Amino acid sequence: MIDESRVEGGALSRDGVAAEVALAEVRALRAGDRPTHGGRLFAYVYDPAVPGLDDLAAAAHRESAHVNGLDPTAFPSLLAMENALVAAAGRVLGGGPGTTAPDVVGSVTSGGTESLILAVKAARDAHPELTAPRIVVPASAHAAFAKAAHYLRVALDVVPVSPDTLRPDPAAMAAAIRPETVLVACSAPSYAHGVVDPVAEIAAAAADAGVRCHVDACFGGWTLPYLRRLGAPVPAFDFAVPGVTSISVDLHKYAYAPKGVSVLLHRDAALRAPQYFAYADWPGYTMINPVIASTRSGGPIAAAYATLRHLGDSGYLALAERTRDAVAGLAAAVRGVDGLRLMAEPESTVVCFTATEGGPDLFVLVDELTARGWHTQPQLSYAGLPASVHLTVTAAVAPRVAEFGPDLVDAVAAARAAGPVRLPGELAALAGALTPDALTPELVAGLAAGLGLGAEPAAGEDGGSTAGPLPERMALVNTLLDAAPPALRERLLVEFVGLLQRPSW
Numbered sequence: 001m002i003d004e005s006r007v008e009g010g011a012l013s014r015d016g017v018a019a020e021v022a023l024a025e026v027r028a029l030r031a032g033d034r035p036t037h038g039g040r041l042f043a044y045v046y047d048p049a050v051p052g053l054d055d056l057a058a059a060a061h062r063e064s065a066h067v068n069g070l071d072p073t074a075f076p077s078l079l080a081m082e083n084a085l086v087a088a089a090g091r092v093l094g095g096g097p098g099t100t101a102p103d104v105v106g107s108v109t110s111g112g113t114e115s116l117i118l119a120v121k122a123a124r125d126a127h128p129e130l131t132a133p134r135i136v137v138p139a140s141a142h143a144a145f146a147k148a149a150h151y152l153r154v155a156l157d158v159v160p161v162s163p164d165t166l167r168p169d170p171a172a173m174a175a176a177i178r179p180e181t182v183l184v185a186c187s188a189p190s191y192a193h194g195v196v197d198p199v200a201e202i203a204a205a206a207a208d209a210g211v212r213c214h215v216d217a218c219f220g221g222w223t224l225p226y227l228r229r230l231g232a233p234v235p236a237f238d239f240a241v242p243g244v245t246s247i248s249v250d251l252h253k254y255a256y257a258p259k260g261v262s263v264l265l266h267r268d269a270a271l272r273a274p275q276y277f278a279y280a281d282w283p284g285y286t287m288i289n290p291v292i293a294s295t296r297s298g299g300p301i302a303a304a305y306a307t308l309r310h311l312g313d314s315g316y317l318a319l320a321e322r323t324r325d326a327v328a329g330l331a332a333a334v335r336g337v338d339g340l341r342l343m344a345e346p347e348s349t350v351v352c353f354t355a356t357e358g359g360p361d362l363f364v365l366v367d368e369l370t371a372r373g374w375h376t377q378p379q380l381s382y383a384g385l386p387a388s389v390h391l392t393v394t395a396a397v398a399p400r401v402a403e404f405g406p407d408l409v410d411a412v413a414a415a416r417a418a419g420p421v422r423l424p425g426e427l428a429a430l431a432g433a434l435t436p437d438a439l440t441p442e443l444v445a446g447l448a449a450g451l452g453l454g455a456e457p458a459a460g461e462d463g464g465s466t467a468g469p470l471p472e473r474m475a476l477v478n479t480l481l482d483a484a485p486p487a488l489r490e491r492l493l494v495e496f497v498g499l500l501q502r503p504s505w
């Protein structure tokens with residue numbers, strides 16, 4: 001028996017609320033988010049600042065939100081839109097009729113991570129004879145490869161990148177290939193630094209060894225071809241490169257579609273076949289899934305379709321031009337500041353910088369930029385690479401570029417004046433002595449309280465500065481994480497986010 005007095009709680013109200021009330025609640029919650037428009041957010045959101053595009057995508061999403069991608073025979077509209085998106089991605093990436101990769105096929109997935117998991121799955125399942133399959137990736141490869149390896153129980157062989165070029169040595173990639181290797185991967189470009197790996201050499205080495213080669217173009221696959229058409233010296237990275245067997249490109253990044261759409265392309269159908277999962281050995285409907293999800297909303301796919309149809313090739317070219325100019329302007333601003341240096345000369349749509357010897361504390365600088373309305377992404381130091389600040393640049397940034405330079409100068413001055421954050425004695429002692437296995441709930445709670453994380457205002461608040469579950473300034477958290485080795489970082493992140501993810505009864 002359900003106790004009716006306990007039905008109401010959280011999102012569930014006793015008798016429902018008026019539609020306007022429900023929507024007003026969403027809007028009120030959204031007001032606390034970082035701004036998704038306005039060109040001052042350099043991560044998570046890709047904004048072309050094209051008038052009317054949001055409304056178009058939302059309308060298309062609404063048309064297809066309840067359509068289920070589970071069964072393409074019941075909903076041919078979705079199959080048609082998916083095939084059109086795959087064809088478009090194939091064309092942008094050097095495949096299709098009249099190219100050296102005429103037989104390219106693909107699937108629409110929910111995002112880059114799913115595309116990469118499926119690329120690894122297809123490679124793994126093409127070799128059922130291998131009991132301990134492995135993949136080779138550069139250290140700069142997206143973390144989603146590690147996730148894929150973890151989920152699929154495939155070993156991950158990581159090849160270091162040069163601290164100067166931020167790229168792997170193709171010879172080292174080739175040397176890492178073993179008899180159990182099912183996939184070699186590289187990025188075009190890498191997310192962290194925006195540099196394009198030596199795809200041609202890596203793909204040639206993979207082909208020589210008879211191994212698949214995946215190019216992760218999730219981030220830049222939709223911009224590099226346009227930047228090349230605008231005259232940028234973009235190296236070959238797509239299906240024009242012999243040996244490249246699959247490519248991923250996220251439409252919810254630089255194709256400017258709303259979230260939930262990526263494309264995984266294979267050079268031919270035989271390469272794609274082991275990606276599918278089919279099951280007929282149960283009493284329900286026979287299941288044939290090209291991707292991880294079974295029930296899938298048509299909403300994101302329709303929104304992506306409408307976005308591509310509306311912007312068109314010349315639209316993307318114009319957006320790439322605006323983005324390129326914004327990148328140049330931001331990079332010039334960084335070059336103009338004493339104490340900062342670019343991690344790499346921008347060759348795509350990322351500006352990534354670090355501090356020089358005696359420069360400002362980057363984590364404090366990130367907070368100072370946030371205080372000035374610029375939302376950048378701190379990257380922790382890793383394997384000989386210094387901590388850095390990442391800016392994903394989209395077309396919406398172009399009109400803001402002139403304001404960035406003076407604010408950056410100002411923020412650097414403020415960060416210098418403030419000096420680096422120091423971990424309070426007990427935090428430093430804890431962090432120094434900790435191993436992931438030694439973390440107890442009490443230690444985590446103590447660390448979180450010291451950092452101002454996950455605090456419920458009532459719970460023994462002792463004058464800490466938090467109003468909500470996250471501190472206004474993140475430098476202390478970032479400094480602690482930066483001081484910890486990756487395995488401890490991972491555990492701390494899991495524990496901290498676990499503290500945030502609690503039911504709001």
Ligand SMILES: *Cc1c(COP(=O)(O)O)cnc(C)c1O
Pocket residue numbers: 110111112113114116142144187189190191216217218219220250262
């Ligand atoms: C964003 C990104 C991914 C992961 O994509 P999600 O859509 O966040 O799952 C993978 N690789 C690269 C290079 C990316 O930039």
